[in-house]
Amino acid sequence: MNNILITGAASGIGAATARLFHQQGWQVGLLDINPQALAELAxxxxxxxxxQLDVTDAAAVKVALANFCALQSGQLRLLFNSAGVLQxxxxxxxxxxxxxxxxxxxVQGTLNMTHAAFAYxxxxxxxxxxxxGSASGLYGVPHLASYSASKFAIRGLTEALELEWAKHDIRVGDLMPPFVSTPMLNNQRFQAPVLRRLGVKLEAEAVAQAAWLQAQRNHVHRPISLQFQFLYWSGQLTPSWLTRRIMAWLGRE
Known part of the structure; x- marks a missing residue:
């Protein structure tokens, strides 16, 4: 029986992914810091x-993984590190x-979960x-500096572990969507200029579908949406100075 353990599962991308994998017959484990929303989804x-779990609490992370995997014969088919915040x-x-x-x-939450999950x-x-991951991990986004920094870290971690853990038959990849319509983004008091110019065109369900595709065929990076796929692949060929000018224009106030 396939199983998936999801952090940040109570809302947004995590909840949409939980619903989809549950519909597909997977055993679903839900972790989130919000107990009421978590119980309702469960x-x-x-x-x-x-x-209930705070992913920054390394000791609690170990307990949560042990409790879930004890019911799964000590195995974990898929860990989805979905928990995240931005401002x-x-x-x-x-x-x-x-x-x-x-x-x-x-970053630390992802490290805690992934490190504790290794044996399973x-x-x-x-x-x-x-x-x-995020489109913000491709080039630093103005007015989302620390969020971009965190997603650059996730990108590097993903690339390194995909190489390092191949010998253990563990595949590692990330999802890289542009802005997604979730409560976390929609409740921001400050609207970054890049949001106004690019718009928020993705729903959480589209990212969940990408997670489902990733479970069938792993990519190190999976850019999501036609708009960002074009930017991602063109960015592999575009000189860095040109990318910087584009981001400066998108972030201009």
Missing amino acids: SELGNAWHA CGHFEAIELSEHARILQIN LKATPQAQVINM
């Missing part, structure tokens, strides 16, 4: 396994503690890790 999915705004206007929180959740992934044929 009930919707036939009392799916769930646990739009001028870098200097955002409290340093908030920048640190973004990095703690987006190694014990599972064709195991995978899917990390929640």
Whole structure:
């Protein structure tokens, strides 16, 4: 039986992915810091396994993984590191503690989960890790500086582990969507100019579909949406100075 453990599962991309994989017959494990929304989703999915979790708490992460995988014969087919936060705004206007929180959740949380999951992934044929990357990990986005930094880190981690863990039959990849219509993004008080110019054209369900495709065929990076796929592949050939000028225009106030 295939199984998937999802962080940030109570809303947005995590919840959409949980619904899709549950519909496809997978055993779904749900992790989130919001207990009420988590319980509601678990009930919707036939009392799916769930646990409240702060992914920055390394000790709690180990306990959650052990509890879920104990019910799965010690195996984990797919870990989806979906938990993440962002805050739009001028870098200097955002409290340093908030920048640190973004990095703690987006980067340290992913490290905690992936490190603790290794033994269970190694014990599972064709195991995978899917990390929640972003178009913001391709080139630094103005007014999302620390978020971009976190997604650059995820991109590097993904590339390194895909090479390092190949000998263990563990595939590692990330999803790279542009802006997605989720409560996290829609509730931002500051609207970054890049958001106005590019728009928010993706729904969480489209990213969930990409996660499903990734589970069938791993790519190190999976850019999502035709718009960003064009930017991604052209960016592999475009000189860095030109990319910088494009981002400067998109972020101009």
